[in-house]
Amino acid sequence: MADVRAGVTEVVRDVLDRPELQIADDQRAHDVEGWDSLAHVSILFSLEDRFGVRFSDREMGELQDFGQLVALVAEKHSSS
C-alpha cells in the first residue's frame, strides 16, 4: 500500500510538474492546484499504464479524492 501511495504520488507529481507536491488522503482532486479535469484524465490514464490496472466506466466518472484513488489502485493492483 505504501508503495502504491508513493507511485500514485509520483504520477500526480509528474503530470502536474510539481516535484515537491504533498497530498493528503482526504484532499479532493480539484482542490490540488493544477489538477483540473484534463489533468485528471491524464492522471487516470497514467495510473492505468503504470500499474497495469483498468478503471471501470463508473470509476472513470466518480473518482474524486486522493485517498480513494490510492485505495482503488492498490486493490486492483494486488488482484491483477
Next chain:
Amino acid sequence: MHPLVRSAREHAADGDVPAALDALAVLASGSPEFTDWIATDRLLGRLTADGAAAGWPRRTVRVAVLSSHTGAQLTACLRTAALAHHVLVETYESGYRTYEQEVLDPGSGLYGFAPDVVVLAVDHREVRVGDGDDADEALARETDRWTGLWQDLQERTGAVVVQHTFVPPVDDAWGELGASSPTGRRRTLRRLNLALGDHAPAGVHLVDAEAVATTVGGAAWFDSRYWYAAKQAVGLGAVGLLAQRTVDVVAAALGLGRKVVVLDLDNTLWGGVIGEDGLGGIVLGGGAEGEAYADFQTFLRGLRRRGIVLAVCSKNQPADARLPFERHPEMRLALDDLVAFEAGWDTKAVMLRRIAADIGVGLEALVLVDDNPLERAAVRHELPQVGVVELPAEPSGYAAALARFPGLQSATVTAEDARRTEQYRARRRGRELERKSGSREDFLRSLGTVATVEPRDETNRARIVQLIAKTNQLNLTGRRHTDTEVDSLAREPGAVVWALRVRDVFDDHGLVGALVAVPLDASTLRLDTFVVSCRVLGRDAERAFVGALVEHAAASGRSRVLGEFVPSDRNEPAASILADVGFRRLQETGGAVQRWELVIGQDEVHVPEHVAVRRPDPAPALTAGLTTT
C-alpha cells in the same frame, strides 16, 4: 520519472535552459510515452515562460488546433513533439467541437491568433454520412465540406493546413460488410480519406491516422471509456504518436525537415566487422539476420528515391569500408547511392561536421544511424542539432526505428517526382489489364525474371549450405551436405558447385538456389544435389538453372547429364523438373533413387524463354574447387 525529464529538471534548476531543452528534444525524438510527454509539456511551460528559451529554437511556430473532440492532450503532445525539430510551438485551441464555427466565422479567435499552421484534429463521428444515404452523393457532399473548410482557412490565414484522416471504427454494427457493402460505414470512411487525398491542394497535408492506429493497435486507439468520461476520441496511449506524426508533416511543410541520413557500416548496414571478419565473414543476405540487414538497405534506397540523401560515416580503414560496396553480391546500396563517404579514425562528431560542410547543409539536416550506443551518446552530447536514431538491438527493427524518427517526411514532391508517380500509375494500370486478359505465359514474360548463376565462393558458401539444409520442396535428392562435404565434392576435378540468384521487375529475391554436380566418368556429369527455394516457385527458374548446367556440360565436352530424384513426402513440387527439361527416366534398378538422363546433342532441352539466364564465363574456371584461404 523518465531520466531525460529528470536531467532536464536538473539543468533547469542550474539555470541552463538550452541544456534542459536539448534533453527534452532527445526524449521527443523517441517513442512517445504519454506520462513523460505530458510531464515534458508542463516543464516546457516553465522553461519558456520568461523568455529564457530565446536563442534555442530554430523557429517558433504558431499552431491552431481545431478539434472535433477533446484536444488538450493532443495540443500538449504537439508542443512536446516539436522539440525534436528544435522548434517551439505556441498553440491556440478551439473549444470542444467548434472547429467548423471557428473556420466559418471571420471574427473567430482562430483568425485573431494568426496561425502559421492549422491542425484539423477530427474523428470519424464528424463524417456526416447516414446509414440510409446514397453513398456517392454523401461522399461528394462531405468532400466538398472539408475542401471548403480548407479553402476558407487558406484564404483567410495563408496557414499550412494539416488534417487527420478518419480512422474507421472496428466494432461497428456492420461487421465484415462494413468494408465491402456500398453503404458500409468503414468503406465510406476509407473512400472519403482517399477523396481528401485526391483533392488536397498545395499547402494542405494529411496525416495518415489509420497508420498511427495500426501502429498502436485498435485497443489503444479506441478506448471508449475515455470517450464517455472525457470525450477523448483518440486513446491517450495513441495521442503521442499522432502528435509526433502531425508535427513531422508540419516540419516537412515548413521546410524544417532533415535531409541527410548518415550511416554507420559495421553492425548497421551488415552484421559483423568488415575489417576483422572480411568479405566472407560479414552477415548480409542469406539467413534471417542477413536478410534483415539486406532489407534495411532496401529501405534506405527507398528513402533515397523519395529524395532523402544518404551518406556514410564509419570508423574503418577506407579500403575495408568500401570493399562490401564494391564486391559483396548482397549489398543493396551502391557507392553511387551515397553523397559522402567518411571512413577513418576521427571522432564521429568531426566526420559529421565535415559531411555537413562538404555538402553544404546545416548540422540540423543530419540524422545519424549507428548501432553503437557510445557513439550515439557522444554525438548527442557534442552535436545536439544532429538527430540520432535510437536503434534497437536487432537489425529487423532498424527500418521501423528510422521510419519513425522525426524529420524524414516529404510534404511536397518535385515536378519530376510527380511525373514519376504518374508513370508508375500508368504502369500499374497496364499490369492490371495484363492480369485480366493475359495468359500464364504473358504474365511470366511480364515478370522479367533474371536468373544469375554464380560459382561458389566465400561470399555465398554459407548460404549454399543453408539452402541445402533447409529446402524441402524444390529439392531433387534431399541430400543434406555440410560445408565440409560440399568442399570435398567441389574439389573433385570437373565438379560444378553453383548458386542461383533470381530477380524480377518487382523484387530482388536474392540467392535462392544451389546445385552440386560431379563427374561420374569422363562423359557423364551427375547432378548430386539440386535445391531452389520455394520463394521463386512457379516461375520456372529451376528449369533455367538445370538448363544452364546442361549447357555447361556440353561446353565442357561431356556427352550426358545424369539426374537423380529421391521422392520424399515433401518434394512433390520437384517431381517433374527433370522431365520438364527433357531428361528421360532410366530403367529402374530398384531402390529409392530414380535415375534420369539427358543425352547431349540428342535429347531436346526445354528451357523457359521468359527467364533470362546470366552464366559466369569462362566455363572451365567453374569446375575448380574452392580454394580455401
